Each structure stands twice: as structure tokens, then as C-alpha cells.
Amino acid sequence: MRPSRSTSVWLIALVVLTLAPPPSWAWGPHGHRIATRVAEARLNPGARRAVSELLLKGDTLVDVSTWADQDGHDAVPGSAPWHYVNVPITAARYEDRYCSKGDCVVAKIKHFRTVLADRRAPVRERQRALLFLVHFVEDIHQPLHVGDNHDRGGNQTQLQFLGEGTNLHRLWDSGLINQIDRNERAWVDRIEPQLTQENIRAWSRGSVEDWANESLQDAKSAYLFPAGARRPMESGTRLGKDYETFARPILERRLAQAGVRLANELNHIFE
Numbered sequence: 600m601r602p603s604r605s606t607s608v609w610l611i612a613l614v615v616l617t618l619a620p621p622p623s624w625a626w627g628p629h630g631h632r633i634a635t636r637v638a639e640a641r642l643n644p645g646a647r648r649a650v651s652e653l654l655l656k657g658d659t660l661v662d663v664s665t666w667a668d669q670d671g672h673d674a675v676p677g678s679a680p681w682h683y684v685n686v687p688i689t690a691a692r693y694e695d696r697y698c699s700k701g702d703c704v705v706a707k708i709k710h711f712r713t714v715l716a717d718r719r720a721p722v723r724e725r726q727r728a729l730l731f732l733v734h735f736v737e738d739i740h741q742p743l744h745v746g747d748n749h750d751r752g753g754n755q756t757q758l759q760f761l762g763e764g765t766n767l768h769r770l771w772d773s774g775l776i777n778q779i780d781r782n783e784r785a786w787v788d789r790i791e792p793q794l795t796q797e798n799i800r801a802w803s804r805g806s807v808e809d810w811a812n813e814s815l816q817d818a819k820s821a822y823l824f825p826a827g828a829r830r831p832m833e834s835g836t837r838l839g840k841d842y843e844t845f846a847r848p849i850l851e852r853r854l855a856q857a858g859v860r861l862a863n864e865l866n867h868i869f870e
């Protein structure tokens with residue numbers, strides 16, 4: 600039997616929907632690996648030992664930093680909203696009301712930090728807590744994991760960057776990082792000069808909410824480009840090399856802060 604015309608239309612729609620890339624909610628693997636490398640170098644011996652005891656044999660912290668994106672969604676249904684919090688870029692700061700039912704990155708960092716620190720919790724739970732904590736401390740530092748302009752953190756703001764189609768969220772997850780340098784080691788070297796005593800001291804103060812507020816501020820400038828623009832960026836915007844020049848120091852700082860703070864978390868938990 601031939602499918603009716605309406606059946607064909609539905610089939611086509613289904614195929615198109617299946618092929619459309621899902622919205623992304625994560626630094627790309629590159630961003631996670633870079634920040635984790637920075638953190639790994641800063642672990643004290645106690646934390647290093649505790650982490651390697653929790654990880655499966657042969658795994659490194661860098662390897663598992665992308666687990667929450669790659670396997671976490673299947674392993675823990677309902678975990679997708681844990682990677683971000685949508686705070687309107689018109690808001691002055693993060694507030695708990697943006698973290699609906701505690702299902703957001705701010706609440707989950709606090710939750711998994713507690714589970715990981717609980718020596719009486721089952722090992723399997725602490726292993727999972729480690730994988731999520733590493734990933735979420737990094738995710739919250741990606742400005743578009745916090746700032747939102749009714750566009751799912753930039754996922755629905757379609758752009759051209761250097762002539763290629765992308766969206767604002769994906770651009771900050773991976774497009775800019777890859778454009779600046781595809782080499783992970785080179786990125787870690789690029790971040791190195793940021794790791795001054797003074798910066799580390801300043802970055803080591805503050806709460807998870809403060810990290811979210813910093814991302815919110817950076818997201819505001821990510822949308823309001825060039826500096827002083829009155830209206831946030833909309834779909835159809837074409838961005839060039841000057842956007843990369845603007846974004847580079849923000850990315851360097853956010854990846855450095857993520858690495859330093861992740862190391863602080865683990866050093867503190869396992870001290």
C-alpha cells in the first residue's frame with residue numbers, strides 16, 4: 600500500500616528532525632580536556648591518590664571529564680539540565696529561582712561535592728559524583744551555560760562565524776576554542792601565564808553562585824557585541840575575526856579559572 604500524502608509529509612518531518620543536530624549543552628571535549636589538564640597539574644598528592652583510586656584502571660581525569668556529555672545522558676536519564684542554568688542576560692545576578700527543582704549546574708556542583716566528600720557513601724556513587732563534579736565545575740565556566748536570551752543559552756541564535764554556519768552556544772563551546780588552537784597542549788601553555796599567585800588567590804575565594812555570576816557577565820558581553828551594542832545579537836549575525844579577538848581573553852580566563860577551581864575542589868575534598 601502506498602503511504603498517503605500526509606504520511607509521507609510526517610515521515611519527511613521525522614527524518615529532518617532526526618537529522619537535525621541536538622542542542623548542545625557543554626564545552627566541547629577540547630574545552631573540558633584543557634581545563635582538566637590545568638587542574639590535574641595542581642592536585643596535591645592526597646587528591647591525586649584518591650582520584651586515581653576512584654577512577655577505573657587506566658582512566659585519567661582528563662579522559663573522564665567528557666563522560667557526562669558522552670555517556671552521562673544515557674547512564675543517568677534526566678541529567679541533561681544539570682549542565683547549565685538559564686539566567687536571563689537582563690538579570691543582575693543568578694538567583695535560586697532560575698534553578699528549577701534544583702536541576703541545574705549550580706545545585707548539582709554542591710550536591711556532587713557533598714557525595715564525593717562522604718567517605719561512607721557507596722564507592723559507585725562517589726565514582727559517579729567525581730565524573731559529574733569535574734564536568735560541571737567546567738561547564739559553569741562556559742558563559743553560555745549561564746547567560747540566556749530566551750534562546751536556550753544561544754543554541755537558537757543561528758550565526759555565521761568566519762563564513763560558516765553555527766550558533767552562539769556552539770561557538771563558545773567549541774568553535775572559538777578550535778579556531779584559536781586545535782592543539783590541547785598549546786592551549787594549556789597559552790593558559791599558563793594566567794596562573795599567577797595573585798590570580799589564583801583571587802579565584803580561590805567565592806562561591807558556586809559567584810562562578811555563575813561571572814559567566815553571566817561574560818555572556819552579556821558575548822551577546823552585546825561590539826562593545827556598547829544596545830541590543831543582544833540575533834540570528835543571522837555574521838561574525839568575523841574581531842569576535843575571536845574579543846573572545847580569546849575571556850576563554851583563556853574561564854578555562855584557567857575552571858582548572859584552578861576544580862583542583863581546589865578536589866584538594867579540599869581529599870585533604
Ligand SMILES: [Zn+2]
Nearest residue numbers: 624625682738
Ligand atoms: Zn556538559
